[in-house]
Amino acid sequence: PEIFAWGLRNPWRFSFDRVTGDLWVGDVGQSAWEEIDLVTRGRNYGWRRMEGFHCYNPSEGCDTSPPLARPVLEYGRAVGYSVTGGFVYRGAEMPSWYGAYLFADYGFGTVFAFRAGEAPSANPVATAPGNVPCFGEDDAGELYVATGGSSGRLYRLVETAPEPLPAAFPTTLSATGCFSDLATLTPAPGVLPYAVNAPFYSSGADKARFLSLPEGGHIGFSGTAPWTFPAGTVLVKHFTLGEGEGARPVETRLLVVGEGAVRGYSYRWDEDGADATLLEGAAVEDVAWHDASGAAHTTAWPYPSRPQCRACHTEAAGGALGVSARQLDRPAPDAPGQNQLARLAALGLFDPPPPDEPTWRALPSPSDAAEPVAERARAWLDANCSGCHRPGGPTGTDLDLRALTELDHTGACDAPPVKDDLGLADARVIAPGEPARSVLLARLTRLDGLRMPPLGSDGFDVAGAALVEAWISGLTSCDDDEEHGDD
Structure with missing residues (x-):
């Protein structure tokens, strides 16, 4: 057999530019970097010596000199985790993108545009309502995006007016109106605290959780399936490291339910603990805190990017995680002695309401040694x-x-x-x-x-x-x- 090119780890979709004949390949990385390659005959694209522009084996000091061919762009885990190659757009209905290579990240469902010779942008031009396994191109050069999973669909890419800038979203936590008192995390009217039986692990942080429904909105209840939430629902998760006087607020995340998708927003708390500021992208920060004994600790706290939120808050899971009958069937945090599901039902939050006899079984706390x-x-x-x-x-x-x-x-x-x-x-x-x-x-x-x-x-x-x-x-x-x- 003839080898056209090598050094590619896992090419996931390739296409030829119908004008220039250039071969574009999306190459899925191992653990840190995704890459796009312009492939020509006889070239070595570096795997497994390199992943993207970085040494992989060995992890440092590898020989990156020619004849190794470098990718035309790479992106890391803050942007996505599995590239899907696309097409160079040569249609007529999206003139702004003519000549740009459009590709996606499978996991985050984000679509990007890249022009050879220009600096790549981490800002997506579109976001699909699900994972993106492939693109399609018709005879006229127009492009289509397929989403996978049990609810897979085929979407046509069209050019629209830009969405309002994220600046329209409150840039400080105090401005969101979620809390009437930030210092004590007192929720504002209409914002309800809730607790779960089995929490997701987040660097050992303690968490407080809150939810708010839009006026007249209801939660679609199910005993075993993901709940559905009306557009405008806001779920809040607040993270604290440390105990007692050494406790320190680190981050507060808002998950906002939209039409057909959820969006995550992360607020980083100021060092004085007075307020928190909206982040525009992923970050890692060393956070100092003290435990109950007064011992000092430092945690490299990872703040997620907005696309990263979609990696866990999947369409298959309903977008919102941890908000289910099995998780919330427990005592209410703000009403001792009262079952949390019964309390939410009494407030009229469910439609339909939970049945009188449960069809589910509550999850136990993983830390409860009395449970099997x-x-x-x-x-x-x-x-x-x-x-x-x-x-x-x-x-x-x-x-x-x-x-x-x-x-x-x-x-x-x-x-x-x-x-x-x-x-x-x-x-x-x-x-x-x-x-x-x-x-x-x-x-x-x-x-x-x-x-x-x-x-x-x-x-x-x-x-x-x-x-x-x-x-x-x-x-x-x-x-x-x-x-x-x-x-």
Whole structure:
């Protein structure tokens, strides 16, 4: 066979410019960088010595001299995590983009435009309502975007007037009107506090949660499926590091439900704790804090970009995470002794209302030692992994890590890994009774680009990983799920 070019890791869609004949390729990176290449015959594009413009193997000091061909652009995890190659636009209906190469990030659903010789922009020109596995081009040169998953659609790209600038969104947390008193996090009228049974791990931070519905809006209730929220709903999550007098507010995130999509906004708290400022992109900041004993600590706190929010808040999971019957079936934080779901129902927030007899079972707290290990481990995986690993999710695998899914139907138990065995001998996603062969556990304890979850934390959840390890150790088969039971 003839080799046209090499050094490409995982080309995901390529196309020829119908005017110049240039070959454009989207090449999916390993763990840190995605790249776009202009491919010519006989060139070496660097993998696995390089990933994008960076050394990969070895990680430092690699020889990057010619004949290695460099990509025309790269982007990192703040922008996306899996490139989808597109087309050079040569149609007539979008004159502003004529001659630009349009491509997408599969995971974030964002579409970008790039012109050779110009500095690339991290600002998308469009955002699809789902993952983008491919583009299409018709005879006239007009472009189409396909979205994947169970609700996949085909969309035509059209040129529209620019959306209002993000500056229209409040640039300080105090200006959002979510709180009547920032110092005490007292919610404003119409903003309700809520709590969950199994929280997502975020660098060990404590969290306070709030929600607000638009006037006349209702939550579409379900016992087992994702809830639906009216456009204009705002979900607030506030992060604090430390305890007692050493506690420090770090970040407050707003998830705003729009028509067919959710958008995330991150506010970084000022050092004096008086207010928080809207961030325009991803950032990492060393945050100093003290624990209850007064000991000093520093956490490299990752503030997500707005596209990164979409990586976890997937369409398959309903956009909003952690707001479900199984998570909120617990005591209300602002009404001791009252069930939280009953309280929200009494306030008229649901349509339809919850049934008198529950059709679901509440998730246990992963930290509650009185609950069975299997129940707790499945709850931890549900909270930390099932936003993506579920039917219709963006992972490209068949894993279903929702707690309501029986173990032998998760696609994980005694199943060979689809993407990477991480060097484990005779690896399985979950090897019953053998944590050392279980890729799922290995990913939970990594800190590189092969970690899971892939973002949202400085380190990994030591207690959560230990819980999952104990659960796997106690499994004897894929049918050994009696403690979990049916929903």
